Amino acid sequence: MNTEIFEVENFMKSRPHVVILGAGATVAAIPHGDKNGKKSSVMDGFIEKLGMSDIIKNTNIQTKSNNLEDIYTELSERDDCVEIINILDQKIRDYFSELAIPDNPNIYDFIILSLRNKDIIATFNWDPLLIQAYNRVSQITNNLPDLAFLHGNVCVGYCRNHKQGGAIPNKCGECGEYFDHVKLLYPIKNKKYSEDPYIKDNWKALRNALKRAYYVTIFGYSAPTTDAEAIAILQEAWGISEERNFEQFEIIDIKEEKEIIKSWSPFIHTHHYDIHKNFFDSSLANYPRRTTDVLFDRTMNCKIINPLRKFDPSMSWEEVKDLIDSLVSEETDQKDNFLSSDIVHQDDMPMVTKTLPVQPNNKFTLDKLIEKLLDAKKHGVLGTDPVNITYLNINGDKEYKITNVIAINTHEVDERGGSVTLMIDME
Template sequence: MALPALDVSENKNNSPHVVILGAGASFAAFPNGDKNGRKLPLMYNLVEVLGIGYLFEKHGVKYDGDNFEAVYDQLSKSGQHEELVQEIETAVEEYFRDMELPDEPTIYDYLILSHRPKDIIATFNWDPFLAQAYQRNMRAVGFENMPRIVFLHGSVSIGACMPCKTKGWVYNRCDSCGKQFTPSKLLYPVSDKNYSAAPLLFGEWDELQRHVKHAYFVTVFGYSAPVTDAEARKLLLDVWQENQVKDFALIEVIDIKSSEEVKASWADFIVRENYAIYNDFFNSYAAVHPRRSCDAYAMATLQQSPWQDNPFVKGQTLKELQEWTLNLVEEEQGVLSSKGVTK
C-alpha cells in the first residue's frame, strides 16, 4: 500500500487518471448520429445499421438478427466463410472511416480537454471520434498539454510503420522512413483474442497497463467487458492488483445500466466502497473538476479539504470551450489554485 504522487505544497497529484471507453461512450456522444447523421452501430444492430444483411444471403449463410459478436465469432471460428468474413470487415471499416465529428463540442472534446499529459484515454472503439477530437483540440491547447490516447482494438484513424515501430494518423507518413502508414488492423469480436500477436495492439496495451499500475482514478465509460473481451478484463485486473495506491483510488463507472448491475460487473476492481456510478458524463469527476480530477479527489479524501466545483460551461462553441480550457492549462504552468478554481 502506498500514497498517490500528491504534492501538498502545490496541491498537485501526479498520479494518472485512466479512462476506458466502450461503445456506450460513443453512443452517448452521438445518439442521433455523427455530423452527417450517420448512425453509430452497436453490436446488437451492426448488421442492420450498415445494411450488410445481403452479404449473408450472397454467401448462403442464414442470419436471424443475432448479436454481431456471436455471429462474427462463429463465422471466424468455422473457417468456412473466409470471403464473407473479409467482405464484412471491409464494409465495417469503410462505414466507420466516413464518420465525422460535428462542429459543436462533443463528449469526446470534453473528455480530451478534461485530462492532462499524465493521464490516458483508452478506447475499445473502432470509430474515429477520439482521434478526431484529439486532433482538433491539440491545435488549440498544444500537444504537450494533451493526455495520452491508445486504441485497444485498433481504429480506422490510426496507422503504423511496423519496421520503424511508429504510429500516427492513418493518412500520414512515418517520420523515420517516409513511407505511408499502414492502416491498423481492427480487432474483431472473437472470444479468443490474442493481443500480443499484433505488435501495434501489444504496444497500446502495454502503455495502458503501465498507467493502470499507477492510477489513482479509473473511469470506465460505456464499457461492460463482454464475454468476448475476457482476455482484456484479465489484462486490466492483473495489473490493477499490482497497483500500490488502489486502496485510496476511485473506480468510477459511467453507464445507463442500474447501479446494482454496474457494481456487480466491476466488483473485482472495487476496493472497499471506493466507487461511484453515474449515468451522465457531466456528473463525473472529470467534468466537474476538468484537468484536476486526481488533485481534487486527493484533497477531498486525503487532506479533508474539498475543492469548489469548477464544471465545464455548457452551451459554449468549440472555440469558447478551448479558450476556457486554456485558462486551466496556463494555471498548470505555475501552481494549481488551492480551491481548484481558474485564475
C-alpha cells in the same frame, strides 16, 4: 509545509487518470448522429445496420444473439465463412471511416481536454471520432493525454519498421513512408492481443498507466464475456482491489447499478466508486484537468471542492478555449507544485466532522453504512438503524438535515475494529 507531506501529496496528484472507452461512449458523443447525421451503434443490432442480416441468416449460424461479438465469434470458428468474414471486415471499415465529428464541441473534445499528459485514454472503438477530436483540440493546448487503440482504429496508421504510429494519411518520421492501416481486432473470444506489434504496444501503454493509476473512468464499456482476455489483462495490471484503498473507480453507463457492479466488482475497493448515467455528471466534466488533484483534496485533505469551472454541453468553442487557457496557465505557473487548492470553495453552511466507532468484526456493517452515506437520496449517520437517520444533532443545539457527505476516511478498520470519519454538509 513538511517536505515529506509535500512529496506525498505531489506524488499522488501526479498519478495518472486512466479513461477507458467502449462503444457506448461514441453513442453518447453523437446521440443524434455525426456531422452528417450518420449514427454509430453498439454491438447489439450492428449486423442489421451494416446491411448484412440476410447474408448472415443464410449461413445458418447457431447463436440466437443479435450482438456482433457473438455472431463474429461463431463465424470465425467456421471454415465455410471466410469470404463472409472478409466482406464483413470491409463493411465495418467503410462504415466507421465515414463517421465525422460534429462541428460544435463534443463529448470527445471534452474528454481529451479534461486530461493532461500524465493521463491516458484507451479506447476499444474503431471509429475515428477520438482522433478527429484530438486533432482539433491540440490547437488549444498540446498538454494532452496519450491515446491507446486497443482494437485498432480505422484512421490510425503504423510503420512496422520504426514502430511509429499516427493518423492516416501521415508519414513515418524516420523513413518518410506513409503509415499503413493498423489491424482491426474483431470481436471474437480469443483476440490474441500480443500478436500484432501495434496492438501489443498500445496494451502495454495501458497496463503501465493502470498500474500507477489514481483514478479510473470506464465510459460505455460493458466488459462483455467475449472480451475475457481484455478483462484479465486489465485486472492483472490493476491488481487486487483490497490493495487499492486510495484509488477511485468511476463508471459512466446507462445500465442499472447492480448490473454495472456485477461486471466491475473485482476492480472496486468497497465504496470507492461512482456511477453516472451522463458524462456531464462525471469527474472529467466537473473537474477538468484536476480530477486527481480534487480526489486527493477531498479524501485526504478533507476539503470541500465545488465544480466552479466545468464543461457544459452548450459551451461554444470560445468558452471552451477560455476555460482551458485558464487551467493550462495555472499548470504552467504551478509546474513545481501541486494543483487544485485555488479551486477549493468553503460553503457558508454548517459543517461537522464526526468520528464513528466501528466494532471488531463489524466490517460488513461499515461497508453498508458507507454505501448508504453515499446514496444521494438518504444519508444515515448515527443510531442503531443508521439507514433511516437523516438528521444530526450538534452539541444539543439544533437538528440539521444532512445534504451531502463530503469525505469519508476510514482509520485502520479491520477485524480489530477502527473508526470512520465523516465530513458532512447540512442545512
